[in-house]
Amino acid sequence: MTVTVAAFTKEKAVIKATAFDRHLGGRQFDEDLTQHFAKEIQAKHKIDINSKPKALLRLRVAVEKLKKMLSANSKAVLNVESLTDEIDVHSTLTREEFEELIKLSLERVESPLRVALHSAGMLFFFH
Numbered sequence: 001m002t003v004t005v006a007a008f009t010k011e012k013a014v015i016k017a018t019a020f021d022r023h024l025g026g027r028q029f030d031e032d033l034t035q036h037f038a039k040e041i042q043a044k045h046k047i048d049i050n051s052k053p054k055a056l057l058r059l060r061v062a063v064e065k066l067k068k069m070l071s072a073n074s075k076a077v078l079n080v081e082s083l084t085d086e087i088d089v090h091s092t093l094t095r096e097e098f099e100e101l102i103k104l105s106l107e108r109v110e111s112p113l114r115v116a117l118h119s120a121g122m123l124f125f126f127h
Contacts, residue, residue: 001025003112005120017119019112024105026067032102033063037078037091045087055084062089070095 001024005016037059038049049055062080069076070093080089099106117123 001109001112003116005116005122016122017116019115019119021108021112024108028105029067029102030060030064032105033067033093033098034060036101037063037089040091041083041089045089047084047087049084052084058083059089066093067098070098 002018002020004018007014007016034056038056041047041049041059047055049059058080062078066076066078073095075092075094078089078091078093083089114123
């Protein structure tokens, strides 16, 4: 994730400051969701998806689709047929549940944002 503070005029754009967190972004949110559903699968089916690379990859692909569906809908369904050992996985997630699951990752957004605003001399706008 990169934060850039820019000033725009009719003639040009000037970059005032940038800051980043190399380990934060959409993939981190995917991982948060993947681990949530891995725990759910472990509880329901007694299967450790993390020890099954092919099943874990299929779950990650399904989670990425679920995340995209939640960007436009308040609720989304996760469906993975024959995830492993011919077990079908079905679950639902609301946008509120999603936000709670990624809460710790979202909190990491604040630090680079503060750094960029401070570097640009604009920290007073951020409460």
